[in-house]
Amino acid sequence: MPTLGEHMMARREQLAMSQNKAAKAFGGSRTTWINWEKDEVQPERFNYVRIETTLRWQPGSVKAILEGGEPTPIRDHSPPDDLSVMLEELGIDPGKWRRVPQSTKDAITTAYRIDRERRMKESQRPRNA
Template structure:
């Protein structure tokens, strides 16, 4: 009897975990970006429990996937990368600012300004999440 495991589509959880790792996100960071709990994210990746549809928007945004990607995966398709450059640009800006914040060779004043920028980036991401939820995407 032939083994057809190689023909099987990866699960939603497997695709989510791989994308999170590809983006260099921790579970905590990904969950925060998606506006869900760490436990919900862990269950999503493990396939332990179905994720509720109202969480899809945040998860797709955290993974830089286009809206509807999770439903496409559930139907046997593949996720579509988001076309919005701002997500990628914002991630790059955050990485650069974190480097300033963590650099012990920078003055306390510079590190403090970097920390303030990181807080603004976090607030911006939260506002984007709220806006997407309000749109009902």
């Protein structure tokens, strides 16, 4: 059974992200990211949402892995770090975004990605004529 670190590394590579790029998108250090991938340290619970957002996993994926399950990828095709598109769609001033607390940014980003996933699924459903 793959570990959290092995899942993180495989997903990062699947997304064609370097460790540096993943750490930057996460908002932490490259060393921390590497330590997680090597399973030298387990991430704290408060980091789960940011890890899931960075790796484009559905909420609850980190917990699922730790409980012996599998992560659930978000099946969109936009870059995980395309912040400018999200801010524009939500009408958020990028200058003000920089002053938003990280926990609030995480919640907004996660909700945005979940909503975008829902909208994509709805747009793929056949319409009744």
